[in-house]
Amino acid sequence: MKTSAGAPPVRQTTAGPAPKPDGTAERGAEAYLKLRNEIVSGRFHPNERLVEADLARLLGAGRNAIRAALVRLDQEGLVVLEPNRGARVRLVSDREALEIEEVRVILEQMIIRHAALRVTAADLRDLRRSLSEMRERLRQGNPLGYSELNAEFHQRIWTIADHGTAGRLLANLKSQSIRFQFRTILRPGRTERSLQEHEQIVEALASRDPDASEAAMRQHLSQVVQTLQWAIDVQRHQPIWLPR
Amino acid sequence: MKTSAGAPPVRQTTAGPAPKPDGTAERGAEAYLKLRNEIVSGRFHPNERLVEADLARLLGAGRNAIRAALVRLDQEGLVVLEPNRGARVRLVSDREALEIEEVRVILEQMIIRHAALRVTAADLRDLRRSLSEMRERLRQGNPLGYSELNAEFHQRIWTIADHGTAGRLLANLKSQSIRFQFRTILRPGRTERSLQEHEQIVEALASRDPDASEAAMRQHLSQVVQTLQWAIDVQRHQPIWLPR
DNA sequence: GTTTATCCGATTGTCGACAATATTAGGCAT
DNA sequence: ATGCCTAATATTGTCGACAATCGGATAAAC
Known part of the structure; x- marks a missing residue:
């Protein structure tokens, strides 16, 4: 699936829709917070695969914002990241x-x-x-x-x-x-x-x-x-x- | 400073030099571990700026591996990441x-x-x-x-x-x-x-x-x-x- | 002499393209 | 049907290029 087929380029430049009201804006913070919220609110099953392209479309972010968010969530213990195999929602036993x-x-x-x-x-x-x-x-x-x-x-x-x-x-x-x-x-x-x-x-x-x-x-x-x-x-x- | 001037392209393709003996290889793991080690062993001062290009050269990794490593270290609390201002070694008071x-x-x-x-x-x-x-x-x-x-x-x-x-x-x-x-x-x-x-x-x-x-x-x-x-x-x- | 404005180099942020790898699907023999 | 091999597809990993932004330096104004 070619991701950049029909969707508009999502605008990377100025005028972010959410102008970051708080000061603690880290790298890829918007995507991170959204995704994190989706996970903790149970919108994804444990072990469910998290495909970068899908998430990017879903959250209206670029793929590398998603990527950074996933790394962060992995470190946080909410998702598990396997090399070349992507991310899954972490199942806590x-x-x-x-x-x-x-x-x-x-x-x-x-x-x-x-x-x-x-x-x-x-x-x-x-x-x-x-x-x-x-x-x-x-x-x-x-x-x-x-x-x-x-x-x-x-x-x-x-x-x-x-x-x-x-x-x-x-x-x-x-x-x-x-x-x-x-x-x-x-x-x-x-x-x-x-x-x-x-x-x-x-x-x-x-x-x-x-x-x-x-x-x-x-x-x-x-x-x-x-x-x-x-x-x-x-x-x-x-x-x-x-x-x- | 043009990073890609003299250094050889560091080879992205097959045959990773360290074949990852352990199973827990996460995203950008090599760079992450190296950088983490540099920090905890005190090779960087607190508050010292961590410039991505320099780190990439130093650790022999691509810039986005460094980027992922920095995100991880930020989440871990070893560095602090400010938007558009890069990473610094976190100073613990x-x-x-x-x-x-x-x-x-x-x-x-x-x-x-x-x-x-x-x-x-x-x-x-x-x-x-x-x-x-x-x-x-x-x-x-x-x-x-x-x-x-x-x-x-x-x-x-x-x-x-x-x-x-x-x-x-x-x-x-x-x-x-x-x-x-x-x-x-x-x-x-x-x-x-x-x-x-x-x-x-x-x-x-x-x-x-x-x-x-x-x-x-x-x-x-x-x-x-x-x-x-x-x-x-x-x-x-x-x-x-x-x-x- | 101090402050303000402007520019320039350095650095980070983002995208698109492609390579590398995994996953699925289909065909074939058993 | 079942299992195995191969091809097609989907997905991740990496790079290079460029835009956006920052920090400091220089110049201008008071």
Whole structure:
């Protein structure tokens, strides 16, 4: 298939449609972010082949932007790149998912200690607002929205802790296990419990006690790990993926 | 400077000079590994500009291999890539070095728990052999060789633990802080103490006790962090870098 | 003397073309 | 039908050329 047959040359020159509002524009950043989003949102199956030409057409980018994006995603662990054989969406095994979660647990524990030492009154206000919003969504029976807020809640803690290194690693790990994440959320009765745990976390933070905060976080995350284990056991026989 | 002036075209075609003995050959792997090695071994100063054409000539690779390598290194955190302004060796601040070390500590603690549960008699034999070699080098007054063995020792533990995710992250962190590492080693009297700590670690592993192993590792690494802090304080006034 | 404007060389970004390699499809014998 | 060889196609890898952009130097203006 000759790629340059019918499509217009996609314009490489000035006037990019998205003028990069943020300052952190890396090499091939637009394509990278788009592609990454497609992957973590489950639009591609694991092991699905990622053909450069197709992606270029799909994302409206040049082939070498795609190429750079794929290299980056490979390094990040979201795709796997084999020489002369292209890229595939990386399949994270059950075992690896547990490994990831395990690392995530200890990183979050470490991070919340920092947060406990640095949290301000304004931070606590924000956290409590997050909490009440979560309660709201839960009452509305909106587990999907709850899951989003959950992620936001944890990210807020990362921000408070202001630990760049750990934050980066956590973001990376989270993106790798996200397909498992969305399954865990669906565990019946999990959300109410999760909410309580979150409340305890905020309380511990409010008292600015690192040990208590870490304990609350550990409690919360051990629940998550357990749920993940459960999800793996259950769905081993019936693996499902997000609808396209 | 016209790059293609005097140098021979470096041959793109068949018969790669290094036939890739290992299976994990990613995109632009040769250039990536070489360049990475140059950086972590301190051949480039922090903030030094990395000009693609120069690197291509230096490493005997094409410009786009270099380009891919730079993207990978950027994602890895060893270089920083700014749009239209090329790549520079990333400077890790003192604070960041401490952050990295902090994460490293908890990851190593986690990993050694796994190791304690999986260690075999053969593993213990290897570890003890490492130990005696370290003692040897120390007696010879060879701190540089000792440092190498030190790294090998820790890597051996990662191998025993068989925790791919944590191992990957640790390798990454280590490469980022390596320039600080080499300074820490030089602390007078540090090596003997380090050796003792290593011996305690092996003992704890031999008893297959996760808690004791973790404690021994924590003790060891807290020392390392302290030394790093000391090195930072001392050398703040007189920053030195590896000779080229 | 300091600031501002303009130019020039150096460097990065992108494309198109082609070579090298993998993957598929079809034909043939068993 | 099944397996194997060969040809056709699809896809990745690499280069060279050129456009876009940056940084510094020089010149002009105040």
